[in-house]
Amino acid sequence: MQAPTSARSSSSHFRAAEPVDRAAAELELLVLHATHDKRGIDPRLRDLPELTKPPFASFATYSLLENVRLPLRRGEKATHRLPNGRTLGAELLGVEPNGAVRLSASISEPGGNAFLPLLEVRAKVGQRFIVAGQGYRRGILVLVLTLAR
Amino acid sequence: MKLNDETLMLFHDGELDAERARAVRVGRLHHSEVTARLEALGVLGDAVRSWAEETGVDAAFERRRAARRVGRRRALGLGATLLAAVLAVPGTVPTLRRAGVGNAPADPVPSTRGEPRVRSSPVAVEAVDFGAHPGAVFEVEGDAMGETTVVWLDDASADLGTL
Numbered sequence: 001m002q003a004p005t006s007a008r009s010s011s012s013h014f015r016a017a018e019p020v021d022r023a024a025a026e027l028e029l030l031v032l033h034a035t036h037d038k039r040g041i042d043p044r045l046r047d048l049p050e051l052t053k054p055p056f057a058s059f060a061t062y063s064l065l066e067n068v069r070l071p072l073r074r075g076e077k078a079t080h081r082l083p084n085g086r087t088l089g090a091e092l093l094g095v096e097p098n099g100a101v102r103l104s105a106s107i108s109e110p111g112g113n114a115f116l117p118l119l120e121v122r123a124k125v126g127q128r129f130i131v132a133g134q135g136y137r138r139g140i141l142v143l144v145l146t147l148a149r
Numbered sequence: 150m151k152l153n154d155e156t157l158m159l160f161h162d163g164e165l166d167a168e169r170a171r172a173v174r175v176g177r178l179h180h181s182e183v184t185a186r187l188e189a190l191g192v193l194g195d196a197v198r199s200w201a202e203e204t205g206v207d208a209a210f211e212r213r214r215a216a217r218r219v220g221r222r223r224a225l226g227l228g229a230t231l232l233a234a235v236l237a238v239p240g241t242v243p244t245l246r247r248a249g250v251g252n253a254p255a256d257p258v259p260s261t262r263g264e265p266r267v268r269s270s271p272v273a274v275e276a277v278d279f280g281a282h283p284g285a286v287f288e289v290e291g292d293a294m295g296e297t298t299v300v301w302l303d304d305a306s307a308d309l310g311t312l
Contacts (some may be wrong), residue, residue: 036184050289050297058188107302118278128291131270133265133284133302138182142305145172 008125024073024092025101028148031079034059035139048144050130054149059139062065064138069148072103076147086108087145100124101147105131152176152183161191271298 032045039061041051041066051062070078072092079089086107093102107116121129128146135141152173159165160173176183274286283303291297 013266017275049165050264050291050299054290055188055191055301058186058232070180084248091292115304116300116302117280117283118276118277119274120276121272121298123272125273127298128287129298132300135185135304140186 011093024095025071025103026148027070027072027078027090027103028143029068029070029145030064030141030144030146031082032144033061033065033136033139034062034084034142035061035063035137036047037061039063051142056132056142061139062086062142064140072101082107082134082141082143084134084141086115086134089144096122103147104147107134125149152186157187158184161187271296274298274300 014146030045032042032051034056036059041062042064044064045051047060050056051059065083068080069092070080072078072090074094077089077091077107078125079087086109089106089108093104095101102120102122104123105116105119106114109115115134116131119131123129125147126145128144131143131145133140142148156165156169157173160170165173171189173183177187192203271291273287277284277300279302282305285301287297287299287301288296
């Protein structure tokens with residue numbers, strides 16, 4: 001499991017000193033590996049019925065690679081390095097009066113080029129969305145992002 | 150034979166000649182990467198077709214394709230053609246959506262039947278830029294509380310190898 005990092009941070013010391021509970025919102029990230037091996041779905045993922053529905057049902061195996069929490073702050077991008085070497089970034093854009101949170105996400109290549117330049121979503125606490133399809137070790141990565149608070 | 154995306158998309162559309170289709174089937178048997186890639190392209194192709202049907206792009210594209218058909222060695226399937234067109238013009242990838250996705254309100258929508266319960270609208274995708282890669286936004290059935298928004302990325306980095 002890797003700790004989330006901040007775009008403003010430059011050292012692991014700073015990362016460790018950045019508590020999640022100071023964030024305005026928090027994103028839970030599950031990194032899953034989907035393959036066609038015959039090993040089934042990790043029991044820890046039983047609360048994700050989406051994995052048994054098309055198109056996800058076409059993969060026979062889902063394993064949980066990582067479970068991390070990304071603190072969301074306005075004007076500050078939290079980042080997390082994915083198993084395929086790319087980096088997921090997320091940033092708080094705003095909180096609406098009804099409690100809905102607007103956030104942006106992006107995925108960049110190791111060299112810094114954008115793979116997914118921009119994704120902006122509006123979600124409420126407890127809601128999740130999935131970013132899937134990146135190739136990884138004879139399968140794909142499935143990123144399950146839930147607005148935790 | 151190198152199984153690139155175009156070949157696999159043509160196979161998905163049933164438009165490969167018998168010899169090359171056999172090579173893909175063999176590849177699928179022995180290389181899980183081929184199956185995974187076919188699945189990914191199938192999802193994307195379905196989304197492209199859905200988007201094309203909704204927007205009428207397919208009809209316009211068919212007219213242009215028919216005009217160019219003379220002299221072409223082969224005709225690509227709609228999915229492959231649209232996908233190729235999308236791939237060929239970075240930055241012009243459409244935001245592929247299915248009905249009900251997009252700027253739907255994030256507020257709960259009360260159910261009017263059966264047990265009183267609240268079904269949440271899915272997470273609303275307000276903007277997406279897939280960059281140089283095609284992609285799709287759609288929904289899948291989630292838990293009892295509603296559907297889940299999915300952003301599907303077409304990643305050509307998967308190495309399918311040479312068969």
